Every structure is written in structure tokens, then in C-alpha cells.
Amino acid sequence: MTTDRTTAQPAPPHAAAVPSYLISNAPFLHSLEPARTIYIVTQVAACGPLVAGLVFFGWRAAIVAALAIVSCAVVEKAYYRCTYTPALLGRSHAYLTGLLLALTLPPFVPWYVPILAAVFAIVVGKAIFGGVGHFLWQPALIGRLAVAVMFPATMNPTAWPVLAPNKLLVGDVRQSRPMENYRRWSAQPAPPGADAFALPRPTTILGGLTTGAEPAFSGLATKPENAPPNKGLALMRMPPLTDLFYGATPGGIGETCSIAIVLAAVYLIYRGYVKWQLPVAIVLSAAAVVAVAPIRLAGAGQEVRTVWLPLLAEGSDAGLTYVCYQLFSGELLLAAVFMATEMTSRPVTTGGQVIFGVGCGTVGALLKLYLQVPIPFYMGVLAMNTFTPAIDSFWRPRVLGQKRFRLPPPKIASRGSRIAD
Amino acid sequence: MLRRCYGTFTGGIDLPDQKSATLNRSITPAPRPSRLLVPLGPCGGPTAKPLVAPGQAVEAGQMLARAAGGDAMDVFAPLAGKVASLDAVAAVAGPYGFLANAAIELTDLGECPAPASPATHENWIDCPTDALMQQLRQGGLTTHRRPVEPLATWLNKAAATRCDVLIANAVEGQPYVTADHRLLTEHGADVVAGLVILARVLGITKVLLAVDYRRTGSYQSLAQAAHSWDVATIALPHKYPIGADAVLVHLLARRQVPPGGTATDVAAAVIDPASCCAVFRWIVYKQRATHRVVTVAGEQAGRHENFWTPLGYPCAELARRTAPSEAGAARAPSASVVEPIIHGGPMVGLRCHAMAVVTPATNALLAIDEAPQASPTTCIRCGWCTDHCPARLNVAILNDDFELSRVNHACRLRVAACVECGVCSYVCPARLPLTERVKQLKQAAARPLPVEGT
Numbered sequence A: 001m002t003t004d005r006t007t008a009q010p011a012p013p014h015a016a017a018v019p020s021y022l023i024s025n026a027p028f029l030h031s032l033e034p035a036r037t038i039y040i041v042t043q044v045a046a047c048g049p050l051v052a053g054l055v056f057f058g059w060r061a062a063i064v065a066a067l068a069i070v071s072c073a074v075v076e077k078a079y080y081r082c083t084y085t086p087a088l089l090g091r092s093h094a095y096l097t098g099l100l101l102a103l104t105l106p107p108f109v110p111w112y113v114p115i116l117a118a119v120f121a122i123v124v125g126k127a128i129f130g131g132v133g134h135f136l137w138q139p140a141l142i143g144r145l146a147v148a149v150m151f152p153a154t155m156n157p158t159a160w161p162v163l164a165p166n167k168l169l170v171g172d173v174r175q176s177r178p179m180e181n182y183r184r185w186s187a188q189p190a191p192p193g194a195d196a197f198a199l200p201r202p203t204t205i206l207g208g209l210t211t212g213a214e215p216a217f218s219g220l221a222t223k224p225e226n227a228p229p230n231k232g233l234a235l236m237r238m239p240p241l242t243d244l245f246y247g248a249t250p251g252g253i254g255e256t257c258s259i260a261i262v263l264a265a266v267y268l269i270y271r272g273y274v275k276w277q278l279p280v281a282i283v284l285s286a287a288a289v290v291a292v293a294p295i296r297l298a299g300a301g302q303e304v305r306t307v308w309l310p311l312l313a314e315g316s317d318a319g320l321t322y323v324c325y326q327l328f329s330g331e332l333l334l335a336a337v338f339m340a341t342e343m344t345s346r347p348v349t350t351g352g353q354v355i356f357g358v359g360c361g362t363v364g365a366l367l368k369l370y371l372q373v374p375i376p377f378y379m380g381v382l383a384m385n386t387f388t389p390a391i392d393s394f395w396r397p398r399v400l401g402q403k404r405f406r407l408p409p410p411k412i413a414s415r416g417s418r419i420a421d
Numbered sequence B: 001m002l003r004r005c006y007g008t009f010t011g012g013i014d015l016p017d018q019k020s021a022t023l024n025r026s027i028t029p030a031p032r033p034s035r036l037l038v039p040l041g042p043c044g045g046p047t048a049k050p051l052v053a054p055g056q057a058v059e060a061g062q063m064l065a066r067a068a069g070g071d072a073m074d075v076f077a078p079l080a081g082k083v084a085s086l087d088a089v090a091a092v093a094g095p096y097g098f099l100a101n102a103a104i105e106l107t108d109l110g111e112c113p114a115p116a117s118p119a120t121h122e123n124w125i126d127c128p129t130d131a132l133m134q135q136l137r138q139g140g141l142t143t144h145r146r147p148v149e150p151l152a153t154w155l156n157k158a159a160a161t162r163c164d165v166l167i168a169n170a171v172e173g174q175p176y177v178t179a180d181h182r183l184l185t186e187h188g189a190d191v192v193a194g195l196v197i198l199a200r201v202l203g204i205t206k207v208l209l210a211v212d213y214r215r216t217g218s219y220q221s222l223a224q225a226a227h228s229w230d231v232a233t234i235a236l237p238h239k240y241p242i243g244a245d246a247v248l249v250h251l252l253a254r255r256q257v258p259p260g261g262t263a264t265d266v267a268a269a270v271i272d273p274a275s276c277c278a279v280f281r282w283i284v285y286k287q288r289a290t291h292r293v294v295t296v297a298g299e300q301a302g303r304h305e306n307f308w309t310p311l312g313y314p315c316a317e318l319a320r321r322t323a324p325s326e327a328g329a330a331r332a333p334s335a336s337v338v339e340p341i342i343h344g345g346p347m348v349g350l351r352c353h354a355m356a357v358v359t360p361a362t363n364a365l366l367a368i369d370e371a372p373q374a375s376p377t378t379c380i381r382c383g384w385c386t387d388h389c390p391a392r393l394n395v396a397i398l399n400d401d402f403e404l405s406r407v408n409h410a411c412r413l414r415v416a417a418c419v420e421c422g423v424c425s426y427v428c429p430a431r432l433p434l435t436e437r438v439k440q441l442k443q444a445a446a447r448p449l450p451v452e453g454t
Helices: A013-017 A035-083 A092-104 A112-124 A139-150 A202-207 A241-246 A258-271 A277-292 A315-328 A332-339 A350-371 A376-386 A388-394 B129-138 B151-160 B179-202 B213-218 B220-229 B245-253 B273-285 B315-320 B326-335 B384-388 B395-404 B407-412 B423-427 B434-446
Strands: A160-163 A176-178 A196-199 A217-219 A295-298 A304-307 B027-029 B036-039 B063-066 B081-093 B098-107 B165-170 B206-212 B232-236 B268-271 B291-297 B305-310 B338-343 B350-353 B364-366
Touching: A035 A092, A035 A112, A035 A160, A035 A258, A035 A332, A092 A112, A092 A139, A092 A332, A112 A139, A139 A376, A202 A315, A217 A295, A241 A258, A241 A315, A258 A332, A277 A315, A277 A332, A277 A350, A315 A332, A332 A350, A332 A376, A350 A376, A350 A388, A376 A388, A388 B395, B027 B179, B036 B081, B129 B151, B129 B179, B129 B273, B151 B179, B151 B268, B165 B179, B165 B245, B165 B273, B179 B206, B179 B213, B179 B220, B179 B268, B179 B273, B179 B291, B206 B213, B206 B220, B206 B245, B213 B232, B220 B232, B232 B245, B245 B268, B268 B273, B273 B291, B291 B315, B315 B338, B315 B350, B315 B364, B384 B395, B384 B423, B395 B407, B395 B434, B407 B434, B423 B434
Parallel strands: A176 A196, B027 B305, B165 B206, B165 B268, B206 B232, B291 B364
Antiparallel strands: A160 A196, A295 A304, B036 B098, B081 B098, B291 B305, B338 B350, B338 B364
């Protein structure tokens, strides 16, 4: 027997003469897990980072999230009403898109930003491709990218707020004051007349290591001999890692609380909606790039040292801390757990997902290190989403019984519709 | 019971077992039928030539029709009765659906017997191999699973490819079905002896009997016989579809069936226990294979039994006798040609035609609670079909190929390797009929190209 169709045996003559009554429609059993469940469970998982965001960014975050979710649902409803196409799978995916969009937005944005982002997410990201199951790029990221391009100054100010410990959940993030000698979040009382600290984002501080005409740092954790006293140590300027773990650091609503994101990831992997290989591939490849890619440090006087392999350059302690800072600051975890795992826009096979994840992590880390774009890992995911169809057709697992090394398949004359005839 | 570590396979799924209703019900005679429609071609192929006339009384085991040649087989009367007509039509299960087949209608039937084990039996151990082979070819035996083929054909294929391993596939991984399990429990020694007869005829020394490890406690009598005949009994994990031929051969013989091929292509012969039992009963007791075990089960069935059923028993009647409401079921045949009964296991079975009869392939008739047919939505590319495919096919891409009619592309993805287990449809959260689509692609790919210029 062979798969070569030109040599396939014709059906025995009596088979055509006997009428076939029924085509079977087996199986008659189905698992009780409709597609809507997938989206609802993902929404539940996404509520963890959202709640953390509400705690650390107060009621303005709640308004931004509500605006994003409601406008996603309204835009989807309006689009399908206007175009007379049925909305597939109800509106659960629209709610999910709005929720994910809310997680990526900063908490202090004006009211029109989430609405515009939702319009872009639903119309440009999803509906014009044909809705659920057909889009190429993750819709929430399309919305986030659109507002990042339209309002660059609003979306990426130099100082970002985070509520003070005694103003959690009820404070106003826009009432923020810059802090002198900010060390760690829990040690600080609220500044007088304000609810929030205005701080540079950790990613901005780390960005000084790889770009900029004048490197600000003379070392990661140890200062070289005869370094000028006005050049600082990079890791000394960062808040402690624990702040990044539980989310008391400036950033998007759902981006900062690493613990909530990791718990959500564990839940989604347990439910089987996310394969562990994809987020792990993203995080590991980003870590590998960060551990190897060169950073620029100020030496004595005006000279600039280019240090490769920062993981080992100043001992593994400082190197590991540096890599952890790079991984836990910014939106890497949210992108790896919620954005890259959007089912429609990621490859289908496990191997394809690993390729996709390595691409996301590498592209995102390089964008973060050397181009200083505001949302590097989101752009990495969007960039790799573009290649999803290519990865799907390129990566083919070996079918049962297929030879390990095979000749190219024989050329077959093309014919039109084969199913109908 | 030997339980070696044979590993497992990529893909597959744990199905709910749901066999408790009939698992411990011993094989009982079927209720007396009002009529039998004995198909003249139980394999769905060419039919035999009738030897009887309408009105004639026949004995149980009497020859009703003689093979005219080719693949046709002799047909025997399962029960004593009277020939009512010669031009009845019965629907027999073919590879992709029910096929119309000419049948002999028998009425005024006697009671169905229980599977008897007469005291007089032939000594087959001292019988020369050639004589055994001759007897097997004359027995009118078939294999007992879909697609049904004459045992002589199966033997010829296995001999022609010089098979060196014989596997009896008693895994029975589908929910509800317990026919093979009961056969092994009550007639385990017969099954093993039948398997040994086939192995001797084919000259195979490596003989395996694969069973489900959760059922091994019931097979004590079988273990003794298997030990004395040097048949390796292997308990396999419960993971559907471990009983698919390609998967079973891959696990037990470490050979991969080429896409579109069968197990004999890699010199492995796979047989089912019902056929082994039929071989034993024919060789030793000289009883024709005119009955088989049929599990009648399902939430909607009033009775849950393993019936020793004569071939040609109308499926609707066997299941209707056990249906809870007599009036509702009686209306069904006139209202539609489709019965709410499933022929075979729920994962690979067929929906019963009104004229369907029990053939050697009928291991179960199920009246199960079917969820109301949710309309399929669009594929969201979750990839579960691809993850669970035992043949490691990329079913999500094959679904695209179906929607775009890209048969050549599907060929390149080796669609012929599909084992038609139904797992992709089972897990699909969008309720797409993926198994159906892949089967159609497979058939389209197997169809020869038209000659150029026609």
C-alpha cells in the first residue's frame, strides 16, 4: 500500500453497484467542553492580575478596565449588527479581549484611550479578519499597539505612578509625587498631599544599561577601581526584586504582579488550555538573550566598556539578579502567559509552539534591550503571530508510519474540487 | 496475567468506561425473533446463490445458499424455521455505512440456543496443518469486526505477507461494549485455543493476546490456557484508541504500519477474539459461525444484556424489545429509515438503518443518551485534535484542507494514516465533525485520478 494516489487501486466493481445507505457520523460521544468554556476560564484566570492591578492602582484602574471591557462588547455587538454577520461563539471572546486589553493599559490613561484601543482591537484586530478563529494577530495587542502609536507621550511618561501602601485600592493614581531616595515600596509613607509615588519604570532604569550616549552606570553590582564617584551601580537603583514579585511597581494594570500571573499560568496549564512549553520557551529564550547580550557600562573617565555575558561578568549573584530584573520588570510574563497563548494566533503543534515561543522571547528581548520600544514583548508576540501560518505549514510532526527520512512526494496533477465529485 | 511495560503512544484520550451495566452480565440467548433476514453476502460484497425455495422448512445449520465464486461465502441457517422469501433486503455494515444486501427471510423460528459446548469434539492437536487449513477455508468463517472479510481472505493475506507475529486484539477500549470481554471471561480457553489454531495454520510462533489491564481479574481461566499454549497475554493501559490496529502493532511489535496500509504490510496479523472463538467452535465442535455476542446497552435501553444472537437478527427488533416504551419505538421504522440505535461502539459505530441486521461485525447495539446536536462553530485552532491524534496527524490543518478542498495537500500530510478512531471529534470544543471530514479526505485521496483528457 502506498500514499501515492496515481497507483491507488480502483474500488472493486461491486462496491459502486451496492447502494450505501448512510455515511456514519461517529463518534456519538463528545466531551462536554465547548469553546466558550475556554474563553470563560481564561477570563477567570485573567482576573487574578486584574485584581492585583486594582489593589496597586486604585479606582482609576477599575474605570479603565470597565471601559475597555464594555467598549469591546459594544463594538463587537455593533459591528456584527451593522454587517449582518452572526457573532460566533457569543460575546465571550469580546469580553476576554477587553479584559486582556485592560491588563496591558496603564492605569492613569484618559477615558478615550481604552475606548479607542477597544475599537482597534475588535474592528482591526478581529472583525475584519472574520472574527473568532480567523484573526492573525492577537486582537488585544493590536489595540494596545494602536494607542501606543497614537498617544506616545500619554502612554509612556517618564514617571509612572504606584499607590502608596496606606492608600491601596482607594487612592487616585493621578495624585502622584516624585520621590527622592525611594528605596522600597513598603518602607515609604504616602507623600504629603498625594496618594501615589511617581517613579521611573524599572524597565527604564534597566534601559540605561544598553542604550544611551552616556552610560550612567559603572557596574552592575560592583564598582570598578578608579571609577568616578558620580557614576552609579545599576542594581542599586532598582527597587528590590520582591516589589516586582508582588507587583508594587509602576507598570500596566495587569503587568506588574508576577505572582498572580504565574498562578494564572499554573491554572491554565492545569486546565489544559495552555501548553507549558509555550510560556516556558518564551521566558527561557528571553532569559538566554538577556544573559548573553552585551551591556554598556561606564568605565573610568569617559571610556565605555561593552560587557558581554552579563550573567557571569560580575559573578553569578549579580548576573542572576540582573537577569531576574530583566524578566520580571515589564510585560514579559503577561505576554508569555496570556498574549502569546491566544489559541487562534499561535501555532497548533507543540513543536511549532516552541519555535514560536523562542521567536517571541528573542525578538522581544532584543527590542527591549536595544530599541527601547515601549511595549517590546507585545511587539515580539505580534511579530511572531505574523509567522504563525508559516510555522504551521513548516513544522510537521512525523505521522505514524511515515519514514524518518523520506523522498519528496511525487508531483501530482492538480485538479479542482476533489470533495464534491 | 503478564503485564509488561510496553509503553504507551502519543495522543489518545481516557474515555469514560461506562461498562458497568453489562460487564458482569453473562452471555444469554437472544429473545426469539419474529423473523431473520440472513444476508447472502455478510461482507457486503458478492452474494451467494440460494439453495432453498420459499415455504421450505430449514434446520438450524442447514446450508441456505452456496457461494457462486470469488469472495462469496456459503450461508447457513442460524435457527430452525421456514423460508418466507428469497428476495428480502437487509442492510449490512460496510466500511463507511450500511450496504444493501440480498437476504433470505426466515419466519416461524425456534428459540435461540445458548452457546453450547458439546462433549464430543474433534482432536485438532494431532490434525496435520494442511488439513486444518482446508477445514478453515471450508468453514464459511469471517472476521468479526468492521469491515468484515472472509477468514480465508484474511488467512491468504497473512500467509502471503509471511506474518511472524499474531496479535489477538481484545482491548475493547470503547465505552459500553462488553461483548469481547464476556467472551474472554466465559470462553477464554476456547478463544486461546482458536488463536493457537490460527497461529499453527500460519506457522507463527509469536502469539500475543492483548487485553485491558482493568479486566485482567476476570480472565483466570484464560490465563491457565494461555500459559499452557505459550500465548503471551499482555495487559495494556486504558487509553483509547490503544486497540486500533496501527497503534497496537506499533506498541507490541514495534513496527509502524505505513500510511494507508494494514497490519499485514508489516508482517503482523491482527485478529479479534470473536473470530478465534468461531474458529475453535468450527474446528473442534463442527459448529458453524451463525451466532455472535452482541452487547445491548445504553441509558435509553431497558435491558442491558450480552446476547448470543443469531446472524440476521434485525437490529431494530433486538433493540426495540429492550427499549423502555414499546409504543414510541414501534413508530420509529415507519417515520424514518434511521433508528436511534448505534451499531457498534459509540466512537466508531454507525447509526442503525431500519433494515440493519446483526452481522459478524455487530458487537454492540447501543441506545445511548446523545447530547442534543450542537451546531458546529468555527475552528478556534485550540489544537486538541492534533494533540490527541494517535496517528500524529495535524487534524487542524486537515480541517482547513477539507474546507478548501485541498486533497493534494492532505495527501502530503499523509491523511491515509488516519485510524478513524473518532478522538478528534470527541475533543473538538467547536463540535466540528472532524473525523467525518478526515475520512472524506482519506477517501478522496485514495480515489484514483481520472485519466488525462477524459
